[in-house]
Amino acid sequence: MAKLVSNKQVILRDYVSGRYPTESDMYVKTSNISLKVPLVQGQGEGPRNVVLVKNLYLSCDPMMRFLIMDTSHYKMSKYDYCTPGSPICGYGVAKVLDSSNPEFKEGDLVWGLTRWEEYSFITNTESLIKIQHTDVPLSYYTGILGMPGKSAYAGFFEVCTPKKGDYVFVSAASGAVGQLVGQFAKLAGCYVVGSAGSKEKVDLLKNNLGFDEAFNYKEEHDLNAALKRYFPQGIDVYFENVGGDMLEAVLLNMREHGRIAICGMISQYNLPEPQGIKNLLQIAFKRLHIHGFTHRDYDHIVPKYLDFVLPYIRQGKVVYVEDIVEGLENGPAALVGLFTGRNFGKQVIALAHQ
Amino acid sequence: MAKLVSNKQVILRDYVSGRYPTESDMYVKTSNISLKVPLVQGQGEGPRNVVLVKNLYLSCDPMMRFLIMDTSHYKMSKYDYCTPGSPICGYGVAKVLDSSNPEFKEGDLVWGLTRWEEYSFITNTESLIKIQHTDVPLSYYTGILGMPGKSAYAGFFEVCTPKKGDYVFVSAASGAVGQLVGQFAKLAGCYVVGSAGSKEKVDLLKNNLGFDEAFNYKEEHDLNAALKRYFPQGIDVYFENVGGDMLEAVLLNMREHGRIAICGMISQYNLPEPQGIKNLLQIAFKRLHIHGFTHRDYDHIVPKYLDFVLPYIRQGKVVYVEDIVEGLENGPAALVGLFTGRNFGKQVIALAHQ
Incomplete structure (x- = not known):
């Protein structure tokens, strides 16, 4: 015993x-x-x-x-x-x-x-x-080597189908998944902007994680205007982590044939009921593709992902x-x-x- | 002159x-x-x-x-x-x-x-x-041979990627596009249910257009319950023509990996502002694919579509x-x-x- x-x-x-x-x-x-x-x-x-x-x-x-x-x-x-x-x-x-x-x-x-x-x-x-x-x-x-890494890799490369030069927006960009999506977007030759909830996080995104731009969503009273400032040409790829007002504003700023990968909507999880999103007609007007996904459908890519990311980690080219x-x-x-x-x-x- | x-x-x-x-x-x-x-x-x-x-x-x-x-x-x-x-x-x-x-x-x-x-x-x-x-x-x-026909064909076959046996739901099903989507779904071996706004339209869908089932949405005070009745297994493909409450209820009844083709949202066009849709987290939970589309992106399929549909029209196998x-x-x-x-x-x- x-x-x-x-x-x-x-x-x-x-x-x-x-x-x-x-x-x-x-x-x-x-x-x-x-x-x-x-x-x-x-x-x-x-x-x-x-x-x-x-x-x-x-x-x-x-x-x-x-x-x-x-x-x-x-x-x-x-x-x-x-x-x-x-x-x-x-x-x-x-x-x-x-x-x-x-x-x-x-x-x-x-x-x-x-x-x-x-x-x-x-x-x-x-x-x-x-x-x-x-x-x-x-x-x-x-x-980076677990569930969030797998989510970022599958969500960005498999769901968002990024092309070099795409304008990419990531919300909750300093989080477990977002910080990787931004770095992967740079590796893919995209222009990437992230949103986060403090000055320190915004500085991290710009100074340490290689984002082209970043902004503190808590200091923007008009998210639509903020996105227009950072994406005068519009957004090709949105990696959605937050939902709510940000999604509403993003829909107005997507380019035709844009892609939205829905990883999560953290702003909605603690509300008595979720916020209603009004700009869904933009999906038809702009012929958007919106895909929900979960890492659980991507067990098969783990070996490929590790082969991809481990060298970058060892070389310090992707940080976490x-x-x-x-x-x-x-x-x-x-x-x-x-x-x-x-x-x-x-x-x-x-x-x-x- | x-x-x-x-x-x-x-x-x-x-x-x-x-x-x-x-x-x-x-x-x-x-x-x-x-x-x-x-x-x-x-x-x-x-x-x-x-x-x-x-x-x-x-x-x-x-x-x-x-x-x-x-x-x-x-x-x-x-x-x-x-x-x-x-x-x-x-x-x-x-x-x-x-x-x-x-x-x-x-x-x-x-x-x-x-x-x-x-x-x-x-x-x-x-x-x-x-x-x-x-x-x-x-x-x-x-x-059938113009813009609505092209929309139905492209939207159903190209956007919804139907498989034999799929459970298909079409709203505004007796309309210019919906009546075709239902008939195309039957040709593709799907189970298809339509919603419309009167008893006469529902009878048309069931008795003349080959829909497996149809219901009058105006007589359903709980659209979620209505969809559960017609789709106890859930919906694989939703062809969206109406938006609003119907979309809200459909999201709750989609199956995992379901596809939604957004052709239009007629219930929203005349409102001071569009209704907010709350069930969008279902997109993530069920890994849904939502695609907006327009016939204008599908000029190239017109010859293929005519080759497909004209024989059916001549044989009376697709009616309009x-x-x-x-x-x-x-x-x-x-x-x-x-x-x-x-x-x-x-x-x-x-x-x-x-």
């Missing part, structure tokens, strides 16, 4: 719908856990496909907003949703301590869907990907800005902060470094 | 914005016209590329709503817009009486953009297409329902009636039969 160790957890108190989440929607609790994949009573063998991991880095992602709400109105397939009274679920980087799944063994490093706790039994191992490259920061597998807080107990504030823009770059929670 | 003949015209009184057009927005006037392409004074030859036509059939199309409004808010390229004090412009079928354009000669039958008057000088001849097949009703070149009123003076009521659903099928105004 393996010894019990304490297991700190962040528990969802209750579903959060129609409002901003707060720290008090979660609480920290300490349980005990046996660091062995458990034997099934009376059968003499462990259940199959269970992986016990030590969580190293946990990821704060806007899409987690849907995992903590009552999703009867939103039908999203294939996700593990959070349950009140259980730990928050989300992406993370972890080390395998024990496994009854032949694909994973003790010592493996993995990224995928896990739980907000020090140690997790993962039974749904479909999302777990073994980490092969450890010469880059492990935390990158919550960001992380906002790392230490300690699980700081997780609730970090997650809540995503929705007020408190994070500066990709929000990560570090639990242990190996 | 050619003799002058009288030329009855329907004149736009003033731009119509933010409300339903009424008959009194137009008036009938009689001018005189010389039935010869005029000579340019002192040069001894006529201006090039002018075609004088006798208008035979005029087309009432929802898109004409944009031609009679002040379009500073709506940027649509390449159209001839109406000017207050001048005849309404729109599509029609006409016979060439005289021409200084070498591509057209006296006696040619053409369809394309013309004016609401008995005789027109057409200087912008780009939209004119010579009619080659006269064993079908000439009026069909305002509908027209609502033909006689006389230019009945034009304003016919045009206005489009926006209240008065028309039963494609609305045409017959001026002369040859």
